[in-house]
Every structure is written in structure tokens, then in C-alpha cells.
Amino acid sequence: MNRITRKQQLSEKVYLFEIEAPLIAKSRKAGNFIIVRIGKNGERVPLTIADADTDKGTITIVVQKVGLSSIKLCNLNEGDYITDVAGPLGNPTHIEKFGTVICAGGGVGIAPMLPIIKALKKAGNRILSVIAGRSKELIILEDEVRKYSDEVIIMTDDGSYGDKGVVTVGIEKLINQEHIDKAYAIGPPIMMKYCCMLTQKYNIPTDVSLNTIMVDGTGMCGACRLTIGGKTKFVCIDGPEFDGALVDWDEMFKRMSTFKRAEQDELEHLEEHLEDTKEHKCPNHTNTACNTIHSSDDSIETLTDRNTVWRKELRASMKAKERTGIERVVMPELSPEYRVKSRLEEVNIGLTKEMAITEAKRCLDCVNPTCVEGCPVNINIPSFIKNIERGEFLAAAKVLKATSALPAVCGRVCPQEKQCESKCIHLKMNEPAVAIGYLERFTADYERESGNMALPEIEKANGIKVAVIGSGPAGLSFAGDMVKRGYDVSVFEALHEIGGVLKYGIPEFRLPNHIVDVEIDNLRKMGVHFHTDCVVGKTISVEQLEEDGFKGIFVGSGAGLPNFMGIPGENAINIMSSNEYLTRVNLMDAANPATDTPINLGKRVLVVGGGNTAMDSCRTAKRLGADVTLVYRRSEKEMPARLEEVKHAKEEGIKFLTLHNPIEYKEDENGAVCQAILQVMELGEPDASGRRSPVPIEGKTITLDVDEVIVAVGVSPNPLVPKSIEGLNLGRKNTIVVNEDMQSSRPEIFAGGDIVRGGATVILAMGDGRQAASNMDRQLKNKNL
DSSP states (O other): OOBEEEEEEOSSSEEEEEEEOHHHHHHOOTTOEEEEEOSTTOOOEEEEOOEEETTTTEEEEEEEOOSHHHHHHHTOOTTOBOSEEEEEESOOOOOOOOSEEEEEEEGGGHHHHHHHHHHHHHTTOEEEEEEEESSGGGOOSHHHHHHHOSEEEEEETTSSSSEESOHHHHHHHHHHHSOOOEEEEESSHHHHHHHHHHHHHTTOOEEEEOGGGOSSSSSSSOTTEEEETTEEEEHHHHOSEEEGGGBOHHHHHHHHTTTHHHHHHHHHTHHHHHGGGSOOSSOOOOOOSOOBOOOOOSOHHHHHOTTSHHHHHHHHTSOHHHHHTSOOOOOOBOOHHHHTTOSSSOSBOOOOHHHHHHHHTTOOOOSSOHHHHTOTTOOOHHHHHHHHHTTOHHHHHHHHHHHOSOHHHHHHHSOGGGTTGGGOGGGGGTSOOOOHHHHHHHHHHHHHHHTOBOOOOOOOOOOOEEEEEOOSHHHHHHHHHHHHTTOEEEEEOSSSSTTTHHHHTSOTTTSOHHHHHHHHHHHHHHTOEEEOSOOBTTTBOHHHHHHTTEEEEEEOOOOOEEOOOOOTTTTSBTEEEHHHHHIIIIISOTTSTTSSOOOOOOSEEEEEOSSHHHHHHHHHHHHTTOEEEEEESSOGGGOOSOHHHHHHHHHTTOEEEESEEEEEEEEOTTSBEEEEEEEEEEEEEEOTTSSEEEEEEEEEEEEEEOSEEEEOSOEEOOTTTGGGSTTOOBOGGGOBOOOTTSBOSSTTEEEOTHHHHSSOOHHHHHHHHHHHHHHHHHHHHHHTO
């Protein structure tokens, strides 16, 4: 897949490519686009599909060699492979029998116009096409356009071919010639704007394609938001085609210039960026984790039995008073002065063996361990801790992995202080809880670094196929539990890397990518199949999965649609969602000069929000050299972020401005944010969550000078997957409604994580995955009795 089967040069800088992508070829419609990525350092770039051949399993795209990514693509040849191709994305063109339709294409815009012309012609319309370019060499696909058009007018700026003049001259000629019912215009944004200004004079409804400003294409970043008809829309989810009369064109032009300077810098270092595209043969996906062996001969039953001889002896070796007298371990950390200069080094260093054993001795090995009740995935906490205490670290890892698919991840990012540790009996004695999270991290790290990675026990294969949509914590947890039960598990991920929010949302100074990769590789070795660049609901439907023999489906597609506040000036340049900011830095490594994805590095950065994502954003900005202010509308006491993250942020020099809330942003002459006006707040009565509601102090505001704003006020479920499944009951903001078994209104479909909750922690999402796996397993076994 993704192999270039044909390359044709249409003009000096315009190339046509046919690419092997059978699933996309089968499911694409007129108006759909794809996201491509060239090389391991490549940027995600949207390109409209110009044609498709379902027999050959190929799609056609036309590319103009202008920027870094297009240069890298155009340098590839037949037989080379494109690193990633995802799609088809976007809403297809609305096709019906309008009557007489003008189709105007400018330059490479002629290519995406071609499938629309075909579809409109097939629907019975009279097609009048205008194709235009600066000169003859930019008039492409003329024969193909003529084949499906009733009349074609060619316009060139310099008069070297066809009639001299711009595209609007040709459009007006057709309007004066006969009645026009509908128009479409695709090309440079300035061309589309003037086409719409012309057709508005004649009351001709005109649709335009705005994929020029898209970044990710799946709705997760919010970078393509634009004012359409007075409302903010996401071009990739709500479009890419819109009524051109409703588009705020001036805002679009400003947004197009967001990364102009960064992109110019990239072109100045073109040769360096081309290094990662010199080898583009067939992709070789190999596993790189440590060798896997079964490291403990004892059964999981023996390791978790509280009444085994070793466990009784361990309890008897110290009196309870001695254990409670041990001070809780303090996690070693990098110094704040050092770590703010390092984006990739983990802040928490980890426990030594001696520290881990000492902390494990604090555990009283309770008869009825309430800590387990506080764990959403029901880890046998006392058992893994007691194995640490006796120095059997690999046995402790075996206990952890019997229930947790991602122990090294959970040990780092789960809010243990609100879950397992909040139930620890030590708290009833006014003592600090046992450091369960630190011990979980130690155990997982020890096993990984030992090279003795153990796989959990796996039942005999039962031949039943189950599908997982999304590779975040909910999906991975579900996949791990189902493969252990003997199922044939396939995970479908829309992005080019597995891990979901673990990869794009959490910075490496908190959760290194290589840690996530090892956990994923363990699942792969257990037998889980992973498929990237596959957008369920677009590339393949749930119905197709069922036709392919999948008997159960778990949806864990997350909540990747960023929320904004809807305040004046919020669409200014350099105001972005935390999703976009963290995805650029974490997943796309945009702060690395060797990568292609651009980023603007603010000097005076404002981060809005009080959760863990806000902390991740402000601490990332600090590491990228900014003076950072965190604004939160409540007091610090009400912040939902982990106490450790707040502590680290303060140590690193983040300024906290609580009881303030943005109400407006001001732009400079280039359309970039330059000031934030903040409303001063005070706390009123508690809201439904129990937190005291913030109330504005009338007439009291302050103004801050800023050059970048990161909005971290939550996310909503991405509607792409749930809205593509017929018969699925949806709740508020397109969440999937499930029963207590995590089962949806369609019995074969289960769901969990943010797509159900609207927003959750990693461990809660994993708990949903485990619960769904248990209940789906019971349902499928009952069916096969």
C-alpha cells in the first residue's frame, strides 16, 4: 500500500501521482481529501483526491511543487512509497440535479474540480467549465474536463492559451450567456473569493473548497477553524466545502499566513529536510523492544495468594507499627533549573531498588485492601507490592500485567492520589498513603530495563475476530484483555502512530514516547494487530468490518475535538488549542529543526485552563523558551490538575493567575494575537461538580501583552466515528450512550473512554476497556455455546 504506481509531469512544477490505496479508492467520493506524510520527519498535509480506480485500487492526486512537503512528494518516483496516506476525509460534495452548473478551477484546483464535474454530470446537470491559470503550462487535465463538460472556457492571465484574463471573466461570460443554477469554485483562495463576489451579484449559490488551511484533517487540532456565516466551523469536520458567500475570507487569508515565516525557514534548510526521504522503499515494520521471556515460574495464583508461606512470613517479619513508622519515599527529580531546558528528559527520575523495597514495607497487606477498590482496572495492589518487598521485581511485574496493559504508563500519568492511594489505610492514621504509583512505575521500568519482558498468560486462540477503533488507553486496555482471552484482535488507528493521547497529548518530560512504544510492542507480541492511517467511518465502515468477519467492535476513539470559549478575537493567529499545540510538539516533533511540521514559538505565552493538559501546555512552552502565564477562572484549590503537576509547574517558573478569565483578544496589524483582556473573578456558590462557581467582578478587568495563547479548556468527542455508525444512540456532544456493561444500542458494539465519558483520565479509560472486554467476552461465548 502507498506505493506510487504512476507519476506524470503536467507542467514545470505540477505532477500527477497514482498511489496504491485500495480502501481509500473504494470509499472515496467527490470532494474527499487525504492526509499524506513524506518521511519520518514529515508534516501531515491535506491533498484532494482527483480520481480513483477501484479495479486497480489506486487514487490520483495532483501536486504543485511549492512548499517543503510538496517538494518532498514531487521528488518521489514510480515504485517509491509514501510514508503515510490516510483518508478519505471530509464531507463529500453535495451532488444533485441542479440544472446548469458552472465549475471553475484555477491552477491545481482543476484537479479536485474534476471528480465534482464527473459526479454532477452523472446526476444529469449541464456542466459549463472554466479552467484557468497564469499561463498555458498551468492549464492541466484539459482533455479530462472536456470529456465531462458541455462547454469549456480556458482563461490565462498572460493570454498564452485560450482567452486572456482571469477566471471571473470566463464565469461572467457564461452567466451572460444563459441561466445558471449553481456554481463551484476551487483554486487559490483569492480566486475563490472573487468568484464568490461575482456570483453573489447574480444570486448564484457558489460552493468553495477550503482545505488549504487544514492541518490534521481529522478534527483533533482545531487549527482549521474559520468563521463561516458568523459561526466558528472546523473545515476538516464541517467541510471542506462551504457556501462561499458565508466565508470570512479576510480571516482565512490571515490564517493561511500563520506559519509563513516558519515555512520560509524550512525552505532555507531544504537539503537537511530532504535527508529522511532518500530511502523510500517498501516500509519495514519491525519490533524493536527487548527480547521477551517468561521471567517467573510461579503461577499468577501463587504470586497473588495472600496465604502463601512467603507472604505470611513477610507479614510476620515486621510489626505494623514499624511499617507505619517508615516515612513515605520522595521521588527523585531533575532540578527545575536543568529540566526547563530539556523537553525530552523525564522530570521524575524513578526509585532505586532500595527505595522501592523500603516503600513496599509500608504496605500493611490488608485483609480487605481498599486500595484495590480505588483502582479502575482492579490491579492486585498488595500482591505486586509484597513481591517488591521480597525483592522479586519480575514477579511483581507479572502481577501488574495480569490486569494492566500499560503499567509503565499508569505509573507515570494516573492520578493515584485521587484513586488507589486515596483509599490507603495509612490515610486513616493521618499518615501519607503508600506510594503505589511510584512502585508501579518502578516495577514496570525494572522489568523493561532488565531485558526480561514477560508476556501474560494467553488462552488458546478461539478464532473469533474483534475490532478496536482507536489506539488510546481505552482501546489498548480492551485489546490486551481480549487477546489474553484468545481473541484475534485488530486495532484501527486514524493517525500514523499508535498510542492516541499517550503519544500526541502527553509531553515526553512526563511520559517518554519510548515507554509507550515498549508497552505497545508487548501487545503486538501478544498477538494484537495494529493498523495505522485507517479512519473508521471513512476509510472503512463498521458494516465493512462486520462483513470481514469481526464479531465484536469496541469504540475507543477518544475526545479529540478541542473546545474553544467563543469570545471575540479567539480566531486570531497564534491562538491555538492545547490539542494542536501538544500534537505539533509531541507527535510531530515540530520544535526539532530537522522536522517539517512548522510551529511558532511564542515569547509571552498565555495558557488558559487548570487541568493536566493546561499544565502540560504551559510546561512545554516554558521549555521552548517562553515567559508563561497560566490563567484559571477558579482558585488554585479548585484546579483539577494533579498536585504533582501544579508543584512542578510552579517550580519551573510558571506564573499562576487564578480567578481570572479571558473575555477578549486583541490582534496586531498582521492578525496575530497581541493582548488578552481578562475578567477578574471571585468564587460564588458550588456548582454541580461541587467546586465553587466563578463569578465575574463587574467592571474589573486587566490586560496582558501576549504573542501566543494556548486554550486548554477541555475537549469534546470527535463526531467522525459515532456519526458514521447507523443505529447508534448518541448522548450530549456526540458521546456514545452505553449501559453498565459498556454496551451500546447496537449489541455488537461496545465503547469506553472519552467517547463515552466526554473526558476522563488514562486509568478510567483503561477501566472502561477492561469492563467492555469482560462483558463482550461473555456475550460472544454465550453466542458460541
